[in-house]
Amino acid sequence: MSELEHRARQALSCLDLTLLTDGTTPADVEQLCARARSRFGDVAAVCTWPRFVAQARKALPTSIKVAAVADFPDGAPDVARALVDIEQIAQAGGDEVDLVLPYRELLAGRRSEVTEFLGELRFATRPLTLKVIIESGELGSTEHIAEATRIALAAGADFVKTSTGKTRVSATPEAARTMLAEIKASGMPHAGFKASGGIRTVADAALYLGLAEATLGSITPARMRLGASSLLDDIEAMLGGTAPAAPQHGY
Secondary structure, eight states, X not given: OOHXXXXXXXXXHTEEEEOOOTTOXXXXXXXXXXHTEEXXXXXXXXXXXXXXXXXXXXXXXXXXXXXXXXXXXXXXXXXXXXXXXXXXXXXXXXXXXEEEOOHHHHHTTOHHHHHHHHHHHHHHHTTSEEEEEOOHHHHOSHHHHHHHHHHHHHTTOSEEEOOOXXXXXXXXXXXXXXXXXXXXXXXXXXXXXEEESSOOSHHHHHHHHHXXXXXXXXXXXXXXXXXXXXXXXXXXXXXXXXXXOOOOOOO
């Protein structure tokens, strides 16, 4: 097995297969759930809007988690709105919540508001898995990315996630390195990392898998996720022997 084939299998097992287009329909979600059960194995989770959680949960085995977004995509400092999303996800049988951190508040220096927001919503999401999206591309600097990661972890996030995929800059290796370093420094043995936005090929995924492996150790869905909508196409092409040779990234 080649290195990229190995990474393709890792990527499949850690994939949050995502559908977050504005015009998503029940038929789209039906197709999403069918694709989640690839002929090469199942993805880790599907991720969609709260209103589709019940449909996805009914269509999938419990081994595939159902995630949905909250306070998405703008990350407004609106606890009431986020609570509506979280309640809908939980009541519909969802397993995971991908919550947007109020990153504009952090950029404005209102750290305490961000901390209080996440603390209240961490309480509301239990016992579901909480992934906090810091929107690293909008935070920009290494210092802000590190601070957002620390705040999310201190609030009890199970995963810290790079991006919504709705901004000009999504996941980057530089942001990933900073976030992973903070996760490792936290000493929290179960905290995980999710890269999301712009990850379309196995070569893209391999970069983030390699960074996570070098920092956190062995790769499992419990500590590493990849949020993507089109990555599965390249994984299946790679494992099916129809993908063109791709350059491997260094990290």
